[in-house]
Amino acid sequence: MSRDESQFYISGEEIRDHVGYAELIEALDQMHREDAANLGDLLLSEQTEGETTNHFMVRAGWQHGRALGVKMASVFPGNRAGDLPAIQASYVLFDGTTGSPLAxxxxxELTWRKTAADSALGSLRLAKANCKTLLMVGAGAMAPHLIRAHISVRPKIKRIEVWNRSADRRDRLIASLQPEFNIVATDDLPYAASNADLISCATM
Incomplete structure (x- = not known):
């Protein structure tokens, strides 16, 4: 791979190292105030031999004179049985004036961070400022991003409870975030929901 080709690709690790939740939330807040981009979608679906349906989605967005981007994502729910992500994606950025590919x-990683930041922006605008307890419903790939993003805008959160259909996956998430956070498991979703200050859901 040439130097130019290596610079063309931005890895998930580079995104994690250089894109913080606080700055991303601020950027999204600004973007939501601007004129909407021109959007176009394509969705392909395929029924599997089991009871699940696989999807392939393409979304293009064009900010005229600035940027043109295309996100391609596959949603294969059966991947979870093999410990693979159910959602996998790639994004290609083009120059909005010349159409030249940029990256x-x-x-x-882009989807996880952007989705989590948008969710946290919602809690920044709608949730009370002195939230103390966060309930995380779901323990998939999105969950740690949602937890970190919400805490970045609601730093008074002192306790995180996690509910998930699979206790094993829930416990792995909790172990990965301890001792950084005071995070515990819950099996009683109705009770946890009624006592949480903030609820974030990431389920399929």
């Missing part, structure tokens, strides 16, 4: 970006 290929790891779509998984």
């Amino acid at each position: 290929s970006i790891d779509g998984n």
